[in-house]
Amino acid sequence: MSRVLVIESSARQEGSVSRQLTQAFIAQWKAAHPSDEISVRDLAVEQVPHLDANLLGGWMKPADQHSDQEKNALARSNLLTEELLAADVLVLAAPMYNFAIPSTLKSWLDHVLRAGVTFKYTETGPQGLLTGKRAFVLTARGGIYAGGTLDHQEPYLRQVLGFIGIHDVEFIHAEGLNLGAESLEKAVTQAKAKLALVA
Incomplete structure (x- = not known):
């Protein structure tokens, strides 16, 4: 049995494409892996505060x-x-807000990237401690950004996940959602088809 952690970060509950993709992923994963345990943390419902002096004090003080x-x-x-x-x-559902990830997801990352716990510093540089895990990132984007200079989601998330040792990362983009009804339908259909393959 495997444990699957899903992180929702869309500010919207209704009409959210990233949430549609998450639900499709969960349904397909359950069908393929019925004994797996799936838990969902919704950062729009249970908000994680930004990194502040209290958290730094909790980490650093006796x-x-x-x-x-x-x-x-x-x-x-x-x-x-x-x-x-x-x-x-790990499944990260990440709509694109202003060319990057939602601040709620950034706050979550700030809470879990912890020296000595999820990574450590060595004489040859930082080393991730979460090796052996897989990650899927489900994005929803109004325009077409994959592989372009305005995509600050995929490069950042690949770097930050790799920093803690998660290198097996697959991105599934639903792009062009604001380019008309036909583009939206095509993007969601293609993304869900890719989800079925990875599940």
Whole structure:
């Protein structure tokens, strides 16, 4: 049995294409892997605060010096990190906002990229500690950006996932969603077909 962690980051609950892709992925994955355990964390519903002084204090200060706010921030980071550590498969649903990922997803990443836990520093540079995991990134984009200079999603997420040791990463883009009804339908259909293959 594998554990699948799905991270939703769309600000919209209704009409979200990235959520449509997530639901398609979950349905197809369950059909192909009925014994797997799938958990979903919705960052629009349970928002993760931005990196702040309380979280830095929780990470860096001795436990007996933590304020209540630092204890709470550290507990939240521990929970999110433990979910990631326990997962065999990570699914990130990421609509493109202003050429990049939603700030909610960035906040989640800021909580789980932790020195000594998900990566470590060595004499030869940083080393990711989450080797052996797979990741799928489901994107929804109004225009066509894959492979272009305005795509700040895929290069960033490949780098940050690789930094913590996740190198088996597959991107499934639904692009051109705002270029008319025909383009939207085609993009969603093609993305769902790719999801069926990877599941």
